[in-house]
Amino acid sequence: MISRRLVVAAAGLSLVTGAAFSAEWPAKPVTMIVPYNPGGTTDILARLAADAISASIGQPVVVENKPGAGGVVGATLAAGAANDGYTIFFGNNATNVVQPLINPAVTYDAIQSFEGIATTANALVFVGVNAGTGVTELDGFVGYLNDHKVKFGSAGVGSMGHFSANYFLTETGAKATHIPYQGSNNAVTAILSGEIEFMVDPAVTRQIDNPDMNVIGVISDERHPAYPDVPTTKEQGYDMSLMGWFGIFAPEGTDPDAIAAMSAPLKDLIASDAYRDQVLKMGLLPAYRSPAETDAIVENDTAVFTQIRDDAGISIK
Template sequence: MLKQFIGSIGKQFVLITGALLLIASPLTYAQNWPTKPIKLIIPFAAGGTTDILGRLLAQQLTKDLGQNVIVENKPGAGGNIAAEFVAQSAADGYTIMLASGSMLTVNPNLYKKLPVNYAKDFVYITNVASGPMLVSVSTKLPVKTLGEFIAYAKTKDLNFGSAGIGSQVHMAAENFTYSANIPATHVPYKGESAAINDLVAGQIDFMVGNLTAATGFAKNGQIKPLAVTSLKRSKQLPDVPTVAEAGIPGFESTGWFGLVAPANTPKTITEKIYDATVKAVNSEALRASLDLNGLTAVVNNQKEFEAQVKAESVVWEKVIKGRNISAQ
């Protein structure tokens, strides 16, 4: 009996010890994170605003986290290709994504079939930064002001480029053409930089692109900047009026970019990513880079970020249904 009793106690001790190890292991793992390089997935091609911001952020996070943060571009399908990759990645904090606002608020309302559930397959960490858009046209168009462009567009069958169906660049242009009451054909690309290159070449007529990606081309005279979509003029292009000033009172459209991780990523890890992002964005170097690129830091917390996504999703759902915009 004594041997059986001791044997029973021994088995229970082993089971309890094993259970404690299983519980302690993930906690220890999360507390020690990061111990290897981190992938920062960019859902669009190199050269666009998401890519520019992602690389600036990765550089600063590398310093603050003590591990390399490596940028990987996975463009296509309005960001859905990258989203699927991240959603299927291990929830261990070593694969995160800098998503455009449109991916989280527009795509769920626009695409009939999606490879991911944006509300359930990700944990929202923070909205990193936001910035205005720039209404710009090909140098081939015989217009100098937004008013002239709107009048000209009403007599022609023009087209506009975007970073892809449902992208912020696409939806900003849809919002603009609707507000200006002008007809135009959408030409989607696999990233903003490709669309801007064709605008420079005169292959498309106009864009409402992110200010960050378009400013250099505007300053070099490769495209004609007609108006910014913020309520105030941009320091980067102070002589360019706002859309509201130039002919559409009250018009405003901004883009933003947020960090997300696969669902079930431990809170300890997402909090570390958030804290590191806040530190990075508040650093003098990144602040200066954001300002130079026409971006404004946001870094809201998880609850605020989730509330922002929900509120904007409602708005875009109405716009998409009202204007009968869809994607396969």
Template sequence: MIARRSLIALTALGLAAAVAPAQADYPERPVTYIIPYNPGGESDVTARFQEQHFKGITGQDVVIQYKPGAGGATAWAQLNGFEPDGYTIMNVNFPHAILQPAMKDVGYQTEDVAPAYIFHYTPDAIVVRADSPYQTLQDLIDDATANPGTVTFGGSGTNSANHLAAVRFDQMTGAKTTYIPFKGSAPAMAAVLGGQIKAAMTYTTQGIKAGDQVRVLAVATPERIEAYPDVPTFNELGFDFVGGAYRGVTLPKDAPQEVRQRLSDIIGEINAVPEFRQQLIDNGYVPVDIPTGEIDQWLADRKADYAGGIEQLRASN
């Protein structure tokens, strides 16, 4: 019996020795980084920003792949089918990954895609064409109040950060706008530039890309941002509204805690690189730092914050 116990103990030690180095040294080979959208969007752009720094910190490449569909749900529903060894990681967006399963069956629950790190958010912004009659946010509100439903807001998909922002906007202002979902923020902006819609409830990043072709009426940040020093915040204009798309990196939920922590540390190190941080700011993103140990509370806070918006979305569908 003693010999058998010794054999079991030695076997367990051997297995631990085989597993521990792989976790401690993670990553030891290239990591696949899945973007749940088409190339060129905010999730892809920031992953490309991270790419070189990931290699510098770990010595390993990240191989970016795309699995677009259903506003991210196609990829997130597949996340936990990958090996939980840390060599497949995935971009995840909020409030998308909270709103989608709250609204309908999308093949996953928010708890299935708990991120290892949240590294920035892209503030919501209202953008109109440069020759729009709306010189200020109040001009748009006045039109949407006087002519209910005629002010069209384009945005990135249904049950997205943009959709939630449009619902909140109507709730805050008493206006009545019409939200039109597009397959991404870039197509929504193209519709603004083409005159098919009057405005976009989009992201600061899209306004920067469009340059002097557009006018930004307000941004959903606590304070004015460096990219738009002359654009007021919603708060300045009397509306309590801060929001946008929070982006993070996640991995299958059964991944060892050591690997989850190591990935969190890597993304945190990237976020601390001054060049990377400035690159985010210059392109309209707001860096944030939510590591793995703070994710549960952060998600609980987000769910509470979005609860009223979810009820409004349900009522509008």
């Protein structure tokens, strides 16, 4: 991969007189934009990261929630902010990869608009099925899909659940009709009531002990340590792997020294037992990636989700 930082440097030395990095950084608080409402999973993870960065750099990291348009409002603000190290963004693969691929209103680019600082957690994707189908394992469910007209739900067009279910259907050769809901909780409720038959989303684990839903697989190479009784799709004969992630980014062109200074304490945070315990209780996995590794997963996911989009014809009109 050609370094995007080298591209920025070669674009013109006149940048050094603009929003260039100051050797005195950080001389004031850093703002972390979170593109969702307070109290949700992304917000909780962001505040843990903000506290760790603040303790390390000696300045407050102030979380500002900027919800709207599936995370696009906050991501757009962050992408357009000065690249002076004082604005960072806590996003995920929905905001940073999926939305730029499907939403014509998005003005930022998945790869070119941001510099990766770190990822902090992964979200494995589970297959949840209405118990009324009588299905308790993956092969039986594929057969059920082929023999019935089936509906699946998601948090909306272009959501992680929408993409994950289409990936699952493509890999198994099955078909189903998409029913979008306002949020993943509403889609999970629809499974429990029998309004839809299944969902492919991290959110199904919220009802993993509910007798009205069977969680029949996790689309991963390894089982989730918090849900060890749920077999992987690979174990059941379907070699699939897909996951969500949460990460921190800076506007393109932010100085590598500032990025490194904010990434280092996150590595220590994510390695801690306290963080691991809290994240596992949220149904996630702790996952630190370096700045370069974060950039790489964005590029990799852009290719993966582009293929899913094209195979399924997903778009926001």
